[in-house]
Amino acid sequence: MPPEQDRPARRRPVDPRLLRYARSSRGFFFLIAVIGFAQTLTIVAFAWFLTTGIVDAIGGAPLNDLAPTLFALGATVAVRAVLIWAREAAASRAAARVESELRDHLVGAVSTLGPGWLATRNTAQLAVTAGRGLEALDAYFGRYLPQLVLTAIATPILVGVMWWQDWLSGLIVLLTLPLIPIFMVLIGLATRAVQQRQWRTLGQLAARFSDTVQGLSTLKVFGRQYRAADSIESVTTRYRRETMKVLRVSFLSGFMLEFLASIAVAIVAVTIGFRLLDGSLALTVGLFVLLLAPEAYLPLRQVGVQFHAAAEGVAATDDIFDVLDAAAAVVGGGQRSHDAPDGAELVLDELAVHRGERVLPPMSLRARPGLVTLIDGPSGAGKSSILAALRGAAGYSGSASYGDIECAALDPAGWLAWAGQQPGLISGTVTANVALGDPHPDAGLVALALRFACADEILPERQLGVQGAGLSGGQAQRVAVARAFYRHLRKAASVIALDEPSAALDAETEARLWASVRELADAGATVLLVSHRESARAIADQVVTLTGSEVMA
Numbered sequence: 001m002p003p004e005q006d007r008p009a010r011r012r013p014v015d016p017r018l019l020r021y022a023r024s025s026r027g028f029f030f031l032i033a034v035i036g037f038a039q040t041l042t043i044v045a046f047a048w049f050l051t052t053g054i055v056d057a058i059g060g061a062p063l064n065d066l067a068p069t070l071f072a073l074g075a076t077v078a079v080r081a082v083l084i085w086a087r088e089a090a091a092s093r094a095a096a097r098v099e100s101e102l103r104d105h106l107v108g109a110v111s112t113l114g115p116g117w118l119a120t121r122n123t124a125q126l127a128v129t130a131g132r133g134l135e136a137l138d139a140y141f142g143r144y145l146p147q148l149v150l151t152a153i154a155t156p157i158l159v160g161v162m163w164w165q166d167w168l169s170g171l172i173v174l175l176t177l178p179l180i181p182i183f184m185v186l187i188g189l190a191t192r193a194v195q196q197r198q199w200r201t202l203g204q205l206a207a208r209f210s211d212t213v214q215g216l217s218t219l220k221v222f223g224r225q226y227r228a229a230d231s232i233e234s235v236t237t238r239y240r241r242e243t244m245k246v247l248r249v250s251f252l253s254g255f256m257l258e259f260l261a262s263i264a265v266a267i268v269a270v271t272i273g274f275r276l277l278d279g280s281l282a283l284t285v286g287l288f289v290l291l292l293a294p295e296a297y298l299p300l301r302q303v304g305v306q307f308h309a310a311a312e313g314v315a316a317t318d319d320i321f322d323v324l325d326a327a328a329a330v331v332g333g334g335q336r337s338h339d340a341p342d343g344a345e346l347v348l349d350e351l352a353v354h355r356g357e358r359v360l361p362p363m364s365l366r367a368r369p370g371l372v373t374l375i376d377g378p379s380g381a382g383k384s385s386i387l388a389a390l391r392g393a394a395g396y397s398g399s400a401s402y403g404d405i406e407c408a409a410l411d412p413a414g415w416l417a418w419a420g421q422q423p424g425l426i427s428g429t430v431t432a433n434v435a436l437g438d439p440h441p442d443a444g445l446v447a448l449a450l451r452f453a454c455a456d457e458i459l460p461e462r463q464l465g466v467q468g469a470g471l472s473g474g475q476a477q478r479v480a481v482a483r484a485f486y487r488h489l490r491k492a493a494s495v496i497a498l499d500e501p502s503a504a505l506d507a508e509t510e511a512r513l514w515a516s517v518r519e520l521a522d523a524g525a526t527v528l529l530v531s532h533r534e535s536a537r538a539i540a541d542q543v544v545t546l547t548g549s550e551v552m553a
Contacts, residue, residue, distance in 0.1 A: 001432075017321045021105055022102055025098050030174055032149045033093070033153060036150040036152075039084070040084050040153055040154040040157050041152065042080040042083060043073075043292075044157070044161055044292070047288055050073060050291060051284055051287045052069050052284070053073060054285065054287060056069065058283075083354050085478045088142065089144070091141050092142055092450055094141050095138045095140070095141035095142055099135065099138075102320055103130055105320075106130055106320055106324065107128075109323050109324050109326070109327030111324075112194045113326060113327050126323075129320060132202075133317075133319065134320070139306070143306040151302075152472045154295075155177070155299050158296040159173055159174060159296055162292050162296065165289050166272075166286070167288045168271060168275075169271065169293065171343065173296050176263075177264070177297065177300065179260055179264070180261065180297065181393075196281065201238050201242050205239055212229075214376070214484055219420055239413075241517070248257060257301045260302050261298075261300075265294050265297065272289065272344060284358065305307075314343075339438070343369050343401025343536045344494075345363075346367050346401075346402050346526060346528075347366055347494060348365045348386070348399070349361055349399040349400075349401075350364055350398035351386065351397075351400050352386040352397045352398050353389045354383055354391045354397070355394060359397070360382040361382070362398055363382075366529075367495070369525065369526045369527065370522065371527070371530065371542065372539050374396070374522045374529050374531065374537060374538075374540035375529065376531070376537075376543055376546070377546030378546075378547070382546055383530040383546060384500075384530060384533075387418065387497050387528065389407075390416060391412040392408070392412055413492075413502065416493055416495050417486075417487035417492070417495065418497045419480045419481045419483060419484040419497070420499045421499050423468055424480060425471070425476055426464075426466075426467070427464060427467075427469075428464060429461055430460050430464055431446050431461065433479055434449055434450065434482045435483075435490075436483055437487075437492075438492075442490065445486055446486060447460060447462050449482040449483070450478075452485045452519070453479070453482035453485055454516070455475065455478035455481075458478075458479065459473060474509070477501065477505070478505075481513070485516075488520065494524075494525065494526060495526045495528065496526070496527045496528070497527075497528040498528070498529050500531055501529075502531065502533055502535075502536075503547045507535075511535065515539075517529065517539060521530075521539075521541075
């Protein structure tokens with residue numbers, strides 16, 4: 001997501017991208033418009049029936065003559081209540097559908113953009129956006145958008161009715177009404193800036209907390225846990241202050257809008273009062289217009305109030321739409337395909353991986369089915385970076401092709417079964433971790449993958465905690481290797497890429513793992529093995545050795 005200072009300012013009431021990415025919102029706008037028109041008619045009807053009843057009562061009409069008017073007035077109140085309920089219900093359902101739709105699009109966009117894009121983003125802030133940010137759309141859909149549509153429909157109709165009944169009152173409303181949106185824009189600019197600062201602070205808080213929890217054991221060993229806690233407390237205090245600023249601006253804006261509307265209604269009331277005294281205006285017309293005057297200003301005032309309630313959702317949708325736009329550009333540019341050839345040759349030709357401003361020395365290799373290609377070299381030589389480039393987590397120059405198709409144009413999930421140095425396990429069963437991404441796990445292949453990974457002592461139904469809690473480091477690593485083996489055995493990927501798979505294993509278990517890798521290769525798998533262990537050379541068909549300054553094959 002681009003930083004706020006680089007993002008173009010968007011002052012439109014409704015971002016048109018909402019209609020593009022959340023198709024269910026289109027029907028919502030039509031339904032809200034219909035309900036808003038009906039609500040406007042009930043406002044006019046209520047004012048008219050109330051005026052008629054009061055004037056007739058003042059004129060001494062008997063109760064029997066007032067009964068039809070009172071009945072109509074009660075029916076109008078009931079209809080208005082039903083319409084308010086219908087609007088709330090429609091907004092609630094629409095918000096739930098749009099939240100679900102945008103969340104699905106967001107997950108799909110992250111998948112499309114790939115790990116390379118994700119590695120440059122604040123994942124904790126992205127999680128906050130997908131969670132709390134989308135939940136904030138309840139206020140956006142439930143209050144702000146319905147009020148915005150009602151304003152666009154009700155205000156012109158009410159001003160027109162007032163002008164029709166009393167042109168002077170209509171003219172006063174028409175001249176004073178623009179003051180409210182002018183002040184709304186001025187206050188809205190300040191509110192938006194404060195709200196965006198609050199949203200960024202919340203993202204920083206989420207990232208700081210996530211980093212602290214992940215590194216808590218290290219911080220505790222070095223006695224830095226208290227400083228980390230102080231840092232979180234500092235960001236929390238800043239977030240609290242930003243929240244209070246948002247509330248102060250919201251209260252101030254609400255007061256100003258109410259003050260302006262009250263002054264405008266008072267002007268209308270004073271002019272009507274003077275004309276009633278001199279007899280130039282009938283009581284029925286004056287009272288009817290006076291009852292409509294507050295209703296003419298109310299929709300605009302409520303738009304300003306509800307904008308503050310929906311500001312967090314608006315800020316979140318800006319971030320979400322930026323991600324969806326980036327994914328749409330990738331799809332539109334045809335940079336990623338899901339079709340990968342099966343059992344093809346992997347060719348790296350003068351591949352130079354980019355790591356920030358650093359460009360690693362170019363290297364070349366050819367990996368074919370049935371061969372184990374060992375990538376060797378000291379730490380920092382770029383062994384893991386090569387696998388990162390193949391799975392889209394790092395940029396590169398030169399060529400990396402699989403079956404004569406550039407790897408950057410392929411979805412890595414369609415051809416690459418990868419196990420990294422970090423196990424990357426999730427909470428759930430061992431089976432769920434091994435068969436990750438498979439909607440219908442094969443229990444037999446899960447057991448076989450665990451056996452190949454020398455993890456057959458781990459029960460498939462065993463429950464794991466967050467990030468695989470409950471397993472030792474070596475067990476977690478073997479489950480991750482089993483996941484890569486499972487993808488290959490499931491025929492979802494023909495290339496197996498293992499990054500230091502034996503780093504946490506003893507010599508005996510390591511030897512068993514190398515035997516499994518050899519067996520899979522002999523069965524037709526293309527294996528890329530990154531390892532600094534000398535024992536790995538015994539199963540390798542070819543060895544590519546990297547150094548810090550050159551590549552030797």
